[in-house]
Amino acid sequence: MVNQPSVDKGSDNTHVGDVVCFLSTHCLMELFMNADEVTRILAQSSQNDWIVDDETGAFTYKNDLALHIKRADYDDYNSFNEPWAVRHPDSNACSVEYTVHYGSSFVDRKTLVSVDGHRATLPMPASATDLNVSSADVNFAKIVNIGDRVDEYIQRSGLTIQP
Numbered sequence: 729m730v731n732q733p734s735v736d737k738g739s740d741n742t743h744v745g746d747v748v749c750f751l752s753t754h755c756l757m758e759l760f761m762n763a764d765e766v767t768r769i770l771a772q773s774s775q776n777d778w779i780v781d782d783e784t785g786a787f788t789y790k791n792d793l794a795l796h797i798k799r800a801d802y803d804d805y806n807s808f809n810e811p812w813a814v815r816h817p818d819s820n821a822c823s824v825e826y827t828v829h830y831g832s833s834f835v836d837r838k839t840l841v842s843v844d845g846h847r848a849t850l851p852m853p854a855s856a857t858d859l860n861v862s863s864a865d866v867n868f869a870k871i872v873n874i875g876d877r878v879d880e881y882i883q884r885s886g887l888t889i890q891p
Contacts, residue, residue, distance in 0.1 A: 761792055761794070761795065761830055763835060766795060766828065766830060766835050766836070767836075767864075769789060769795065770828065770836075770864065770867065770868050770871070771863070771864035771867050771868070772867065773789070773867075773871065774870070774871070775870060775871050775872075775873075777789060777790055777791065778790060778797075778871055780874075782874050785798060785799025785800070785801075786798055786799075787799075787871060787872060794830050794831045795828075795829075795830050796828075796829055797826055797827070797828050797829075797871070797872060798826070798827050798829070799824060799825075799826055799872065800824055800825040800826070800827075804825065805822040805823065805824050805842070806822055806823045807821075807822055808821040808822050808823045808841050809821065810841075810856045811856070812853065812856075812859055812885045812886050812887065813841050813843050813850075813885065814843075815884070815885065815886075816843055816844035816845075816847075816881075816884065816885075817844060818844045818845030818847070820844075820845050820846075821841055821842060821843045821844075822841070822842050823839050823840070823841055823842075823852070824839070824840050824841070824842050824849065825837060825838070825839055826838045826839075826840060826868075826872055838851075838865070838868055839852050840852060840868075840869055840872070843881060843885065844881065847875070847877065847881070848873060848875065848877045848878055848880070848881035849869055849872060849873045849878070850869055850878065850881055850882060850885060850887065851865035851866055851868065851869045851887075852865075853887055859885070859886055859887045859888055860887070860888050860889075860890045861882070861887050861888070861889055861890065862889075862890055862891075863889050863890065863891055866878065866882065866889055
């Protein structure tokens with residue numbers, strides 16, 4: 729369980745576990761992450777920065793346990809049939825929703841595509857004919873992909889990474 733800050737209304741102190749901070753903008757910024765920081769972490773961290781539970785589809789950021797990603801249940805996967813996604817030896821592909829939360833707050837929802845019978849999970853391109861994907865979305869796919877084949881499957885699928 730992560731200690732949440734509590735404010736003693738009789739003082740100017742915030743208590744987090746055994747740490748006491750005098751209320752200041754700097755101290756509060758260290759306690760709470762903003763949306764830009766979450767976006768940066770999702771775009772730049774590696775899977776090694778996350779606690780991964782593939783069985784439940786849960787990913788928790790090691791440096792701030794309040795930041796977590798949850799994969800949709802298998803029953804909620806949707807068949808996906810765009811040509812780039814079904815050109816693999818196993819033509820089964822499906823879209824998979826991932827939800828990002830900070831604590832109990834919703835931050836973002838991302839749709840990725842599981843291809844080649846779940847051998848890789850790739851970012852969704854701009855459209856069926858515009859196969860560009862952002863480098864941030866590729867990084868997110870690398871965080872939640874089990875195995876190290878995202879780059880290989882991006883190339884196989886004909887996707888193009890944009891900055």
